[in-house]
Amino acid sequence: MKFSTLLIFLFFTQLVSSQKLAKAYESFKQDPQLKYAISSLYVIDAKTGAVVFDENSRIGLAPASTQKVVTAVATLETLGTKPVFVTTVKIRGRQVIIEPSGDPSFGSWRYAASSKEKIIRDIADQMELKGLNIISDTVLFTNGLAGKKEIPSGWINEDVGNYYGAAANGFIWNENQYDLVFIPGKKAGDDTGIDTAASGRIWPFIINECKTGPAGSGDNAYIYYIPGENKLLVKGTVPAGEKRFKISGSDYSPELSFLADLQKEQIKRGFAAAAASNGNIEIEYKYMSPGLDSMIYWFLQKSVNLYGEAFIKALALVNRDKGQDLGDSLSSISTEDGVDAVLSFWKQKGIDVNELNISDGSGLSPQNRVTTHAQVEILKYAKGRDWFPVFYAALPTYNNMKMKSGTIRDVKGFCGYHVSKDGHEYIFSFLVNNFNGTSSGVVGKMFRVLDQLK
Template identity: 45%
Template structure:
């Protein structure tokens, strides 16, 4: 019996020594790996920051440039997500209401949106374009209305400027550059189907858009490039214009090449789509729409008859981080501002987040941000700030939902971020030593290919395993 106890004690001691050795080795391994990373030619003119803590104790495991503000790209989304959980609540839902006012020769239709970025989205069965249009059209027909004379959208309290500071022209016309309105539709996205010729440099034609666009047009200045060159097409849509141009290249011999753009006016697109749905039910409705602030007296003369409710925040954050949907981040930022100040503006949202985290130990100077998605190259965030906010999230009752939203790359649960010259990862990982680590890793101004850099960043993060 004594021999068995002695063997068990010895085995336990060996395990503890091994865990202790592994734990002590992580900082040294990270240091060696990071030094090699910094000396790589891709980092010759770059700056990199890595901040790692023991998730349970908060003790710093590794810190290099943790207090230097860097462009975070889409890793900023973790800050927006955690802030939304804190300031809106994991069960928060958006509501889009429809109201009407009878007239002698028909009715006025008033849309009362709340900034819902999921309205008409294909990511949930309950929010699809088909479901939203059919339910709205049926609700209108059931009122006995045969003619709608005008359609209005109430944008009270919501800043209709959809482009945050620092977004570049090459981005804003494309699907990932779709900004938020108080009424969003189909994630403010549409698809363009293109056809290229068989000769290099030949013209590329527009086959169609899905859905059909209302109130604006596209023209192609694209040319055909070599096979395998991929999508190098960008939609340039000047603000307040009614025509966009597509420039760049797509490969030769393509008959149905798809790119996606950002709707310049989701409210007008919804009005056109709703008009078509109503037409099929025998109800006449204009395809145009008026977007403006409604006075209290005007609102009081309308009767609400239909309400569309979004999925809960927990579900929205899941897709926000899994698919890195910039629109969701910008809509959430404005929504937080609207709820807490009555003004749905990006600037108010930024100030709200900075003030909120400043009171929780993250100085405003470490959160020099201008948007909620990270698309702007003007953002500057420290890896220390990101880790501090991720650490805060671990202690909250909604943490499981947030953790689930983070994608897995290289076997590690983390959010990625990419804009030109910027690559980042931030998240959590449990290593062989049994410890869970919270980390943020940002690189700015690297040279060479992104794919090559990613492999080298993975090699550093592998030391957490």
Template identity: 45%
Template sequence: MLQFMLRTTLIVLCAFVHSLALSQSVSGQLSAAFEAFQNDPQLRNGIASLYVMDAKTGKVVYEQNGLLGLAPASTMKVITSASAYELLGEGFQYKTNFALHKAGEDASLLIVPAGDPTFGSWRWRTTKEDVVLKGIAQAIQKQGIKNISSVLVDNEAWDEETIPDGWMWQDIGNYYGAGPAKLNWRENQYDVLLKSGSKIGDPVTIVAMLPKIEGYTLRSELTSAAAGTGDNAYIYFPLNAASGVIRGTIPVNESRFKISGAIPAASDQFVITLQHVLSGVGIKSPGKALAGGKTPLAKHTTFYTITSPPLDSIIYWFNRKSVNLYGEALVKTIAAKSSGAGSTDKGVEQIRKYWKQQGIPDTELNIVDGSGLSPQNRVTTHAQASILQHARKQPWFGGFYASLPVYNGMKMKSGTIRGVKGYCGYHKAKDGNEYVFAFLVNNYNGSSGSVVRKMYKVLDVLK
């Protein structure tokens, strides 16, 4: 018996020593790899932060500059995702209500939205534009209505400012810069088809806007660039103006080159689109939404409700395709649930408050939006890794993990804005060890592709 106990103790001790040696080995390799990365010419005027934890124990494997606040770009989305799961709930769904105040065959239509960013999205069968419009039209027909005298959109308690702090002028006219309203439509996005010339420097013409944005026009100041140069076209829409401009370049010899922009007023666009559909089934209605405060529901009867996909499904596309609109809508929704006011500032305040309660100082989450598009955000890799570790222990982790893309053979969210590159996520090594990591780089020089390859080389140590 004594011999058996000694043998067992020896086996356990050897396993512990092996694990400790392996951990030290990974720590040492990370230290060497990160030092080489920091000394690279691309980081001459930049700063990098890396935080790696053992996923099973939560112990720090390696960290450098882990408490330094850096711009996270779209790695901010892991913070917003985890916050939404915790503060809204895995099964949370948006509800958009439609109500009528009847007077014979006439009626006023009241739309009571809740900030649903999936309303009219092409990502789910039930949210697609034609499905949504057909369902509303049929529901109105069943009410026996022949004429809608007014269309009201209830914007009560929802911040009318759709652009979070710090978003850049170059971004906000383009699809990835679409901000959230209480009523969103088609992810607040439209497409522009462009035709370039056969020679470099030739002017580029606008072929079509799909769908046509009512009340707005675009002009092109684009020129043709060399083949293979890709999309370098940006849409600029002056505030409170009805005309925008596209500047930059697209490649030569393109007949229907597509770029996408942000709809300036999504609720107006939706109401006008709905009017066309209703006209097609014999129901007359005005073409413009009358947005304002709350219209008493006592005068209207809800006859139709559109329910969004569950939060778990929204988070999937939020992270997989890095849809900025979803993150900004979720932040405002968190605020609306807690305080009744759909405000980015109040939503950010709730997020920081929640994670402070979980032991993460609010000074490590100096954030102003939910998507990471604002260069004013500053977070620490310690905070990111801690939130990722927190997520592993939650019942909603499966959906969250599934939402993360795969880069470099690792489950991780990427982030990119000018001068910023980031990755954070999870990885299981060949030896079975599991890691949680966050890696941010700010103010690097040179090409993004080059710095990405060098970041991958550091993360490869975890394999």
């Protein structure tokens, strides 16, 4: 009798939630900002799997960074939570020989043991101990493919030159980022200068069309870059009222940045530029990445696109039956190989891969199309795995709900989990494409719909 009463109660509360969602969602669709938009919302009961609300859940929409949950769950299930990437640096005479692993943490500021300052110091310390006190002048890779430059299919030129458009190739350093420091003018419309001494990398040729914007207007500058050419075009605005204003670009020659950072440390220590090469002396430095639990945390918390592209390539290597020794063979893996690995994984888990029409691992490409149904099924799968606490902790909190957000032009999305005040657990995905007006405006309206789950 008590069991029957509980079932009736659960059914009634679920019905009430469905009705509240339906009313809020209908109001959402009628908003002028959604006049030419398409949206999808799919919500299930996390415990029973029962559908609470369904609107357009089988229609593929651009997911933006909510797609990262697709990559993150496949990565945790396949590679686990422990360290998997190993990068080896050998110094022989003046040569720096790198055996890369596609590790996005190598030289990253996000982890104490991985910062570029620590790695460079550790390498220089070994050189001093061995008496190899000369300045390095060449970078080589154990696999020639490690230096190839690949941009994921569908990434637009406006993104590729900026920090969030950094691609994951065989060798990654400092998350393949550099800083460009501007000297804004005094008022809106003024030309800007570039402080080359303070910038993280020296470019032989920069076309600076970036202007000064209104005070407090923030970073509205975009870097345009063609890999293989030492040229930059910068457009947009940086705010007035700042002595210096920093933006970050994507580094498609990280090996040169690594060499420059090493040379700075060698010069600081008084290493000789003209000494004999000491070709018989060799040092070897090995770097092990942090655990994937830490890397997944930053991937989801800060939405680092680079990590998603590195992860899917690692999955592709495993998918090729080469095991989990992520050495220089990773350099031969393409983004398309990574996408195929992700789709193969989810097909084996029962997801219709036609609901995952993806071309990268991060969601940056506007060509991606994913259904809210597939995202919810993936989140439901994650909930039953032993690593779920790691995944759940990595999800950001928005609107007092644990969920991954996604934003590209005229696209906004949220997907995740929520426990209502009456103890009901929900899994949801909410995507909106082609809205008009501001992203911040549509976010508040999406939150009002999701508030019905509280």
